[in-house]
Amino acid sequence: TLCEEKGLNIVVRPGPQINSELTWFGYPLRILEDEEMQAQTAWGSKAVLTQVPRPIPALSYASDKFYAETALWYDAIFAILVKHQYPKGRLIACQVDNEMAFFFHINPYESDFSPAAIRWYQAFLKNKYGSIDELNKVYRKNYVSFEYVDAPRRFSAENFNDIPYHTDWIEFRERYLIDSMDRLAKMIRERGLKVPLFHNYPHPLGPGGSVSGITTPFNLIGLEEKLDYVGFDIYSRKELYAHVKTVVSYVVGSSRFPYIPEFIAGVWPWYLNPGGFEDEEFVTKAALMHGIKGFSRYMIVERNRWLASPVRRDGRVRKANYEVFRRVNEMALGHDFVNHKRQVDVLLMANRDYDRLEAATALISFPGDFLEPLLGVSEYPNFMITSEKTLGFKEAIQQEKANWFTKNYKALEKTGYQFLLSDSDLAQERMQEYKAIVVSSFEFMGAKLQRKLVKYAEAGGTVVLGPRLPNLNEKMESDTALVDALTPAKQSALVSDGETLGYVYPVGKGQIVHLPQLVDAEKDLSLVLDKLGALKVQKNDVRLDLTVHTLPEKKNSPLVFVCNPTAEAIEAEVGIGAPMKKVKEIWSGQEIKADGKTWRDTLPAYTIKIYECEG
Numbered sequence: 184t185l186c187e188e189k190g191l192n193i194v195v196r197p198g199p200q201i202n203s204e205l206t207w208f209g210y211p212l213r214i215l216e217d218e219e220m221q222a223q224t225a226w227g228s229k230a231v232l233t234q235v236p237r238p239i240p241a242l243s244y245a246s247d248k249f250y251a252e253t254a255l256w257y258d259a260i261f262a263i264l265v266k267h268q269y270p271k272g273r274l275i276a277c278q279v280d281n282e283m284a285f286f287f288h289i290n291p292y293e294s295d296f297s298p299a300a301i302r303w304y305q306a307f308l309k310n311k312y313g314s315i316d317e318l319n320k321v322y323r324k325n326y327v328s329f330e331y332v333d334a335p336r337r338f339s340a341e342n343f344n345d346i347p348y349h350t351d352w353i354e355f356r357e358r359y360l361i362d363s364m365d366r367l368a369k370m371i372r373e374r375g376l377k378v379p380l381f382h383n384y385p386h387p388l389g390p391g392g393s394v395s396g397i398t399t400p401f402n403l404i405g406l407e408e409k410l411d412y413v414g415f416d417i418y419s420r421k422e423l424y425a426h427v428k429t430v431v432s433y434v435v436g437s438s439r440f441p442y443i444p445e446f447i448a449g450v451w452p453w454y455l456n457p458g459g460f461e462d463e464e465f466v467t468k469a470a471l472m473h474g475i476k477g478f479s480r481y482m483i484v485e486r487n488r489w490l491a492s493p494v495r496r497d498g499r500v501r502k503a504n505y506e507v508f509r510r511v512n513e514m515a516l517g518h519d520f521v522n523h524k525r526q527v528d529v530l531l532m533a534n535r536d537y538d539r540l541e542a543a544t545a546l547i548s549f550p551g552d553f554l555e556p557l558l559g560v561s562e563y564p565n566f567m568i569t570s571e572k573t574l575g576f577k578e579a580i581q582q583e584k585a586n587w588f589t590k591n592y593k594a595l596e597k598t599g600y601q602f603l604l605s606d607s608d609l610a611q612e613r614m615q616e617y618k619a620i621v622v623s624s625f626e627f628m629g630a631k632l633q634r635k636l637v638k639y640a641e642a643g644g645t646v647v648l649g650p651r652l653p654n655l656n657e658k659m660e661s662d663t664a665l666v667d668a669l670t671p672a673k674q675s676a677l678v679s680d681g682e683t684l685g686y687v688y689p690v691g692k693g694q695i696v697h698l699p700q701l702v703d704a705e706k707d708l709s710l711v712l713d714k715l716g717a718l719k720v721q722k723n724d725v726r727l728d729l730t731v732h733t734l735p736e737k738k739n740s741p742l743v744f745v746c747n748p749t750a751e752a753i754e755a756e757v758g759i760g761a762p763m764k765k766v767k768e769i770w771s772g773q774e775i776k777a778d779g780k781t782w783r784d785t786l787p788a789y790t791i792k793i794y795e796c797e798g
Contacts, residue, residue, distance in 0.1 A: 184267060184272075184273075186273060187267065187272055187273045190273075191273060192273050192274075192275045193267070193272075193273050193274045193275065194274075194275065194276045194277070194278065194479055195264060195274060195276075195277050195278070196277075196278040196281060197256075197257070197260050197261070197264065197277065197278075198253075198256070198280060198281065199252075199253045199256060199280065199367075200242075200280050200281050200282075200283070201281050202281050202282060204235075204451050204487070204488035204489060206236055206237060206239075207239060208232075208234075208239060209281075210242070214242070214249075214252055215239055215240050215242070216240075217248070219246060219248050220242050220243060220246045220248055220249045220252070221240045221241070221242060221243060221297065222240070222241040222242060222243040222285070222286065222288075222294045222295040222296075222297050222300070223243070223294070223295065223296045223297040223300075224293060224294060224296060224548075225292045225293070225296050225334075225336035225337065225548065226336070227296065229241075230285075230286065230288055230293065230294040230295065232286040232287060232288075235451075235452075235453050241285065241286035241288060241294060241295075242286070243295050243297040243299055243300055244283070244295075244359070244363035245295060245297060245299035245300040245302070245303045245359065245363070246297070246299045247299070250366060250367075250370070253367070253370065254370060257370055257371065257374055258374070261371065261374035261375065261376055262374075264277070264376060265374065265375040265376055268376060268377060268378050269378055274378060275378055275379070276378050276379045276380070276381060277371065277376055277378055277379070277380050277381075278380075278381055278382065278383060278444060279364050279367050279368050279371065279380050279381065279382050279410060280363075280364060280367055280382065281383060282383055282384065282385040282416065283360055283363065283364060283382065283384075284360070284384065284385050284400065284401070285356070285359075285360075285400070287385065289400065289563055290545055290547075290548050290564070291352060291353055291356060291400070291542050291543065291545060291564075292335070292336060292337055292338075292545065292548045293548050295359070296334060296336070300359065301333065301334060303355075303359060303362070304332075304334050304352070304355050305329045305330060305332055306329075307351075307354075307355045307358055308329055308332055308351065308355075309329045311351070315327070315328055315329055318332070321347050321658045321659070321660070322347060322348050323344055334352050334355075335348060335349050335352050335543075337546075337548075338543060338544050338545060338546060338570055340543075340544075340570075340572070340574060341572075341574070342574050342575040343574045343575045343576060343626075343627070343655070343659050344659055345574070346540065346543070346574065346627075346659055347657070347658050347659060349540075349543035349544075350536070350539045350540055350543050350657065352543070353399055353400070353539040353540075353542045353543050354399075354539060356399070356400040357399055357400050357401070357402040357405060358405075359400075360400060360401070360402070360406070361402060361405050361406050361408075361409060364382050364406060364409065364410065365406075365409040365410075368380050368409060368410055379411035379412065380410045380411050381410055381411055381412045381413060381414065381442065381444065382406060382410055382413050382414075382444075383413075383414055383415070383416050383444030383445055384401045384403065384413065384414070384415045384416070385415070385416055386415060386416045386417055386418055386419070386430070386445075397415075397429065397430065397433045397533060397604065397606070398533050398535050398538040398606050399535065399538050399539050399542050400542070401415075402535075402608065403415075403433075403434070403437050403438060404437055404605075404606070404608040404609060404610075405608060407438060407439060411439075411440070412438055412439055412440040412442055413438060414434055414438065414441070414442040414443050414444045415430050415433075415434055415443070415444075416443065416444055416445035416446075416481075417430060417431075417443050417445070417446055417447060417466070417470065418445070418447045418450065418454070419447065419462075419466050420456070420457070420458040420462045420466070421458060421461065421462045421465040421466065421748075421789040422789075424465075424469055424728075424746065424748035424789075425748070427466055427469045427470060427473075428469065428473055428728070429604065431443075431469070431470050431473040431474065431475050432473050432474075432602075432603050432604045433533075433603075433604040433605065433606075434475070435473060435474035435475065435525060435603055436530060436603035436604045436605035436609075437604075437605045437606065437609060440476060440477065441474055441475050441476045441477070442475070442476065442477040442478065442479075443470060443475055443477070443478035443479070444478075444479055445479060445481040446467070446470070446478040446479060446480055446481060447462075447463055447466060447481065448463065448480040448481055448482055448483055448492055448493060448504075448508065449481075449482055449485060449489055449490055449491040449492035449493075449504075450489070450490060450491055451488060451489060451490075452488060452489075452490055457491065459491075459503075460501075460503045460504040460507050461789070463504065463507055463508075464507045464511070465789050465790070465791060467507070467508075467511050468511075468744070468746075468770075468791035468793070469746065469791060471511075471515060471520060471744070471793075472728075472730050472744035472746060472791060472793075473525070473730060474524075474525040474603075474730070474732070476520075476521050477521075480508065483508070484496070491504070492504070493505040493507075493508055510770070514769060514770065514793075518742065518769060518795065519734065520732075520742075522734055522735075523732035523733060523734055523742055524732060524733060524734075524735070525601070525603065525730060525731070525732055526601060526718055526731040526732065526733055526741070527601045527602060527603050527617070527718065528600070528601060528602075528617060528618040528619065528712075528715070528716075528717040528718045529595060529600050529601065529602040529603075529617060529618065529619045529620075529621065529712065529717055530602065530603055530604070530605055530609075530614070530617040530619070530620045530621070531588070531591055531592060531595060531602050531603070531604050531621050531622075532604075532605055532606060532607055532609070532620055532621065532622040533588065533604065533605070533606040533607070534584065534606070534607050534622055534623050534624075534628070534629075534632070535606045535607045535608055535629070536607065536627070536628065536629045536632070536657050537580055537581070537584040537623060537625070538584075538606075540580060540581045540584075541564045541565075541569055541581040541582075541584065541585070542564045543581075544564070544569040544570040544572070544581045545564045545568055545569055546568055546569065546570055547568040564581075565585070566582050566585060569581050569582060576625065576626050576627075577625075577626065577651065578625075580625045580626075580627075583625070583650075584623050584625070587623040587649070587650065587701065588623055590701045590704045591621050591623075591701070591704055591708070593704070594701075594704035594705045594707075594708050595621070595708065596728065597705055597725045598705050598708065598709055598719065599719045599720040599721065599722055599729065600708070600712055600717055600718070600719050601717075601718045601719070601720065601730065601731060602621075607622070607629060607631075607632045607635075611635055611638060611639070614635065614639045614644070615639060615642055615644065617644065618644065618645060618712075618715045618716075618717050619644065619645040619646075619647060619711065619712060619715055619717060620636070620639060620644060620645070620646055620647070621647045621648075621708070622636070622646065622647070622648050623648065623649070623650075624648035624649055624650070624651055624652065624653055624665075625650070625651050625653065626651055626653060626654060626655055627653055627654075627655035627656060627657065627659060628653035628655075628656065628657075628662075628665065629656060629657045630656040630657065630658075630662050630664065633653065633656070633662060633664040633665040634664050634665075636648075636665060636695070637664060637665055637668045637690060637695075639693070640668070640690035640691060640692075640693035640694060640695050641668075641690055641691025641692060641693065642691065642692060642693065643691070643692040643693045644693045645693055645694050645695075645696065645711065645715055646690075646693070646694070646695045646696065647696045647698065647708065647711055648695065648696070648697060648698070649685070649697055649698035649699055649700070649701070650698065650699050650700055650701075651699075652665065652666050652669075652697060653665055653666070654666060665695075668688075668690050668695065669688040669690070669695060669697075670688060670689070673688065673689050674686045674687065674688050675687045677696065677698075677707075677710055677711070679706055679710055684698065684702075684703075684706070684707050684710065685697055685698040685699060685707065696711050718731065718759075718760075719760065720743075720757065720758065720759050720760070721756075721757060721758040721759070721760065721780070721781060722745075722755070722756070722757050723754075723755065723756040723757070724753050724755065726747065726748070726749050726753060727745060727746065727747060727753060727755055727757065727786070728745075728746040728748060729743060729744065729745050729746070729757055729759070730743070730744045731743055731759050732744070739761075739797070739798035740795070740796060740797050740798065741759065741796050741798075742769075742793060742794070742795055742796070743757070743759060743793075743794045743796055744791060744792070744793050744794075745757050745784075745786065745791070745792050745793075745794065746786075746790075746791045747786035747787070747788065747789065747790050747791075748789065749788060749789070750788045750789070751788055752785060752786065752787050752788055753785075753786045754783070754785055755783065755784055755785070755786050756781050756782070756783045757781060757782065757784075758779075758780045758781035758782065759780075759796075760780060761780060761798050762777075762779055762780050762798065763777040763780070763782065763796045763797065763798055764777065764797050764798065765777065765796065765797040766782045766794050766795075766796050766797075767794065767795045767796075768784070768792050768793065768794055768795075769793050769794070769795050770792065770793055771792075775794065777796075782794070
C-alpha cells in the first residue's frame with residue numbers, strides 16, 4: 184500500500200460504525216431503515232441521533248441481525264486487512280467500532296429498550312443473581328421468572344430499598360457497551376487479525392467538570408478485560424483545561440495504555456467556538472503533562488466536513504498548525520516521554536456505585552451531544568436534572584457525592600499534592616501503588632469496594648473517606664465489612680488547632696481515616712498526607728498546576744510541567760521539594776536559573792512550560 188511504501192504505521196477503524204461526519208455514520212441506509220435493528224426509547228419509539236446534517240435512527244447493538252449484517256462487512260474488509268498486519272505489513276492496531284455510547288443517548292432512560300436489549304438485560308440479571316428468588320429478595324418483589332422483569336422506564340424510587348432495581352439498569356448499560364464491543368472484537372479475531380484492538384469512548388464534557396462523565400455508562404476498566412486498551416477522545420479548547428486534566432488523569436490512572444484515540448487536529452464544521460493552533464498546542468501539552476502515552480491525531484489532513492487541519496485537502500500546509508504538531512512530536516520523542524512516569528502518591532477514587540445512583544435518579548430524559556451546546560443542557564446526569572430525594576439516607580447521596588468529590592479534587596489541586604483519578608473498579612494490585620486513596624463514603628458502599636479498601640489498608644495503605652461509614656452494600660443489605668475493620672478502642676483523633684477534624688483507625692500495616700465533614704478540605708488532607716510524605720509540589724500561586732515525571736533510571740532528572748490555565752500572566756515560582764542544579768525549558772530551549780529548591784519564570788496566559796531538571 185502507499186502507506187507501507189512511505190514507511191507509515193497504520194491504525195485502522197473498520198467500524199461498523201465510524202461517524203467521520205458521514206450522513207449515515209458509515210452504515211448502509213438499508214441497515215438504518217430496518218426496524219429490527221433499531222434501538223428504542225423507554226416509550227417504545229425509535230431512538231434518534233440528532234446529528235448533522237440530518238438525524239438518523241440509533242441502532243441496537245443487542246440485535247443478532249445487526250451482527251449478522253456486520254459479519255458480511257467484516258468478511259470482506261478483514262480478508263484485505265489481515266494481509267497487511269504487523270509484522271508482514273505496517274498495520275499495528277485496530278479500533279473496534281467508534282464512540283459506542285448508545286449513539287450519544289447517555290441518559291439512562293433514553294435508550295436502549297428494544298426487545299433484544301431487554302432480553303440482554305434479563306440475561307444480565309439472571310447471571311448476576313443466579314435465581315429469581317435471590318432477585319426477588321433484593322427487589323422485594325414476587326417475579327415468577329426473569330422474563331417478567333422489565334427495565335425501569337423512569338426513576339420512581341421512594342426509599343433506598345428501591346435503589347437496586349434502578350441501579351441494576353445502570354450497571355447493565357455498562358455491560359451492554361462492554362459485551363457489544365467484546366462480540367465485535369471476537370468477530371475480528373475470528374477473521375485472523377492479531378494486532379492490538381482498542382475502543383474510543385466519546386469525549387465526556389458535562390457541566391459537572393471533574394465529577395461528570397468519566398464513569399457510567401462507560402467502564403474503561405471493564406472493557407479492558409476484553410480489549411487491549413481503551414481511551415477517551417478529546418476535542419477541547421484552552422479554556423477547558425480542567426476537562427482535559429480530568430479525562431487524562433482518569434485514563435492514566437485506569438488504563439494499561441493511556442491513549443487518546445481521537446485527539447483534536449482541526450474540527451467538524453458545527454463545533455461551536457472552535458479555537459486556533461494556540462489551543463491545540465495548549466491542549467496537547469496538557470495531555471502530555473498529565474501522563475498520556477499515545478494519541479491519534481484527528482485529522483492531520485482535511486477532508487469533507489472537517490476543517491482547520493494542519494494539511495489542507497489540496498496538500499497545502501497551514502504553517503502555524505503544522506509547526507505545532509511537528510514540534511510536539513519532535514519534543515516527545517526526543518525527550519522519551521513514553522518511558523517517563525508520573526510521580527504520584529495519591530489516588531482520588533470515583534465511587535462507581537454513587538455514580539450509578541446519580542445516573543439512575545435522572546428526571547429529565549434528554550438526547551445529547553449535537554443539541555447539547557445549543558440548548559445548554561447536558562445528557563450527563565448532574566445536580567440540575569437528578570432527584571433531590573434522600574431515599575431514607577441522611578442526605579441525597581446522588582447530589583452530595585459530587586460535592587464531596589469536588590472538594591477533595593480542588594483541595595488536592597490547590598495544595599500541590601500529586602494525584603491521579605480512577606474508580607472503584609480499579610484492580611487491587613493497582614490500588615497498592617499509592618500511599619493514599621481518597622474516596623467518598625455514605626451509608627451504603629459496594630461489598631467488593633469495602634473489602635478492597637480494608638485489604639489495601641491492611642497492606643500498608645491509607646484510606647481517607649467520608650462523610651459517613653457504610654452499613655449497607657449496593658443491594659441495600661446489611662454489610663459492615665469496612666466498619667468491622669475499625670477498632671474504636673484504637674482510634675485516635677485527627678486534631679488541628681484544638682479542633683477534631685476526624686478519626687484515624689489503624690488497620691493492619693495501614694490506616695483508615697474517617698472525615699465526617701470537610702469544613703477545610705485543604706487542612707484535613709494536608710494533616711494526613713504530610714505524615715505519609717506524599718509528593719507535593721511548591722507554587723506561589725494556587726492557579727498554577729504542576730506535574731512531575733521521571734525515568735526509572737534517572738530519578739534525579741525529572742521533567743516538570745508547569746501550567747497557567749488562566750487568562751492572565753503569572754510570575755511563577757515553583758519547585759518539587761528538591762534542590763536543582765540545572766533547569767531548562769525544552770519547548771523554547773531557555774535556560775532557567777535555579778534558586779535552591781525553586782525557580783522563577785513568567786508564564787503568559789494559557790501557557791504550559793516543560794522543564795528538564797537536573798538535581
